[in-house]
Amino acid sequence: MDRFSVFTSRLVEKSENFTSGHRACQGCAEALAVRLVLKALGRDTIVAMATGCMEIISSPLPLTAWKVPWIHNAFENPAAVISGCESGMKALMRKGRVPKKKINFVGMGGDGATADIGMGPLSGALERGHDMVYVCYDNEAYMNTGIQRSSSTPYGASTTTSPAGTVSFGQQTEKKNLTQIAVAHNIPYVATACPSFPFDLLEKVKKAAALPGPAYIHILSVCPTGWRIQTEDAIKFGRLAVDSCIFPLYEVTHGKYNLNYRPYKKIPVEEYLKGQGRFRHLTDEEISHIQTTVDRDYQKILKRCEED
Amino acid sequence: MAKPMDQITWRELEVGAVVVEVGNAMEYETGSWRSERPVVNREQCIKCGVCWLFCPDVCIVRAPEGHFEANLTYCKGCGICAKECPVGCITMISEEE
Ligand SMILES: Cc1ncc(C[n+]2csc(CCOP(=O)(O)OP(=O)(O)O)c2C)c(N)n1
Ligand code: SF4
Ligand code: SF4
Ligand code: SF4
Ligand SMILES: [Mg+2]
Numbered sequence: 001m002d003r004f005s006v007f008t009s010r011l012v013e014k015s016e017n018f019t020s021g022h023r024a025c026q027g028c029a030e031a032l033a034v035r036l037v038l039k040a041l042g043r044d045t046i047v048a049m050a051t052g053c054m055e056i057i058s059s060p061l062p063l064t065a066w067k068v069p070w071i072h073n074a075f076e077n078p079a080a081v082i083s084g085c086e087s088g089m090k091a092l093m094r095k096g097r098v099p100k101k102k103i104n105f106v107g108m109g110g111d112g113a114t115a116d117i118g119m120g121p122l123s124g125a126l127e128r129g130h131d132m133v134y135v136c137y138d139n140e141a142y143m144n145t146g147i148q149r150s151s152s153t154p155y156g157a158s159t160t161t162s163p164a165g166t167v168s169f170g171q172q173t174e175k176k177n178l179t180q181i182a183v184a185h186n187i188p189y190v191a192t193a194c195p196s197f198p199f200d201l202l203e204k205v206k207k208a209a210a211l212p213g214p215a216y217i218h219i220l221s222v223c224p225t226g227w228r229i230q231t232e233d234a235i236k237f238g239r240l241a242v243d244s245c246i247f248p249l250y251e252v253t254h255g256k257y258n259l260n261y262r263p264y265k266k267i268p269v270e271e272y273l274k275g276q277g278r279f280r281h282l283t284d285e286e287i288s289h290i291q292t293t294v295d296r297d298y299q300k301i302l303k304r305c306e307e308d
Numbered sequence: 309m310a311k312p313m314d315q316i317t318w319r320e321l322e323v324g325a326v327v328v329e330v331g332n333a334m335e336y337e338t339g340s341w342r343s344e345r346p347v348v349n350r351e352q353c354i355k356c357g358v359c360w361l362f363c364p365d366v367c368i369v370r371a372p373e374g375h376f377e378a379n380l381t382y383c384k385g386c387g388i389c390a391k392e393c394p395v396g397c398i399t400m401i402s403e404e405e
Contacts, residue, residue, distance in 0.1 A: 020365050023338065024365075032363075063310055063336060067331045
């Protein structure tokens with residue numbers, strides 16, 4: 001658990017805006033992330049979501065697991081659609097056609113939708129300064145269509161389009177750093193989060209929604225099916241990702257860096273990698289290469305947090 | 309109750325195929341997917357709610373006696389609650405037993 005006592009969970013908002021009956025795989029931490037994000041946002045929220053696991057599992061016509069207005073978008077569109085909703089509502093409120101109130105406009109997509117296909121529209125929406133939040137659920141591959149690599153798949157991971165075998169060790173490229181791309185837009189708020197640290201996640205979503213202007217939240221979402229782990233270990237692997245600093249929890253508010261969680265002891269990245277089927281084939285040499293890149297990136301973040 | 313998709317004709321769909329009933333996915337009972345079920349030892353439960361917070365299927369409920377337990381209509385049996393319970397009072401039991 002976070003730096004809080006376990007009893008803090010009883011202080012968390014009780015109402016649920018994402019219901020049971022959704023069809024995510026057993027132990028899907030991406031579905032847990034959606035549940036927690038909606039808990040933090042509350043009912044006065046409009047969501048535009050790209051196609052992907054979370055859209056498919058929550059909206060098989062005529063059913064929906066959503067209790068807030070929600071629209072399914074083509075892969076590349078959630079940032080464009082939600083920015084249009086925000087502008088449209090602003091106009092309707094100005095004309096008195098809709099009563100004035102604070103509404104959270106939230107775009108959502110997987111890593112494929114965000115890092116690859118919807119990158120341009122997202123950049124545009126962030127640059128135009130809409131009062132919106134964009135949430136990326138990063139399970140590190142195109143999971144819904146059967147575990148194909150994305151630009152957010154980590155180095156060395158075996159997927160169906162970056163298979164490990166005699167000629168290859170899996171994904172050949174380094175994971176694209178979407179959080180830093182969002183930071184480069186100089187928007188009011190950017191953060192990383194993981195449902196294994198639920199209180200941190202809830203606070204960040206609330207902050208992102210409260211601050212005027214665009215905000216971006218990158219959520220590492222453990223996918224037992226695609227990562228080839230036991231379903232009950234979904235929370236554990238999120239914790240290992242943070243404790244090994246391959247996925248540090250930090251936020252950048254108006255350009256100022258803040259590290260939200262510093263592991264008591266930074267564990268070797270091998271402990272995070274070794275239990276996962278997608279990394280099972282890695283040699284000591286490849287693991288030590290990954291350790292070098294983790295240390296390099298974590299030092300950069302630490303330095304920025306210390307300077308600010 | 310929403311009609312099953314294969315019995316709905318296009319005439320019955322809302323314009324834009326909008327679903328007007330919020331959260332009606334609850335009609336689909338995912339509990340049938342389960343091969344193991346979580347059982348809470350009520351004496352040991354410290355009523356912290358950690359299991360509730362981590363359940364991806366929103367199916368842990370607070371019983372009137374104060375402890376938490378799974379709603380088996382939806383529980384898929386992933387085992388997260390049993391793994392994360394800080395006192396280890398949840399056991400996964402095979403549905404065959
Ligand atoms: C333009 C377009 N290309 C491909 C698809 C097929 N498709 C649907 S979901 C999906 C994968 C989504 O991956 P990601 O965004 O990472 O979300 P995840 O399923 O992993 O949560 C793909 C390739 C599509 N719907 N539209
Ligand atoms: S494939 Fe992964 S992300 Fe998609 S529903 Fe299953 S566990 Fe969740
Ligand atoms: S086994 Fe999984 S689905 Fe069932 S109550 Fe526990 S966490 Fe929820
Ligand atoms: S996590 Fe364990 S101790 Fe806490 S409420 Fe659930 S069953 Fe009880
Ligand atoms: Mg994905």
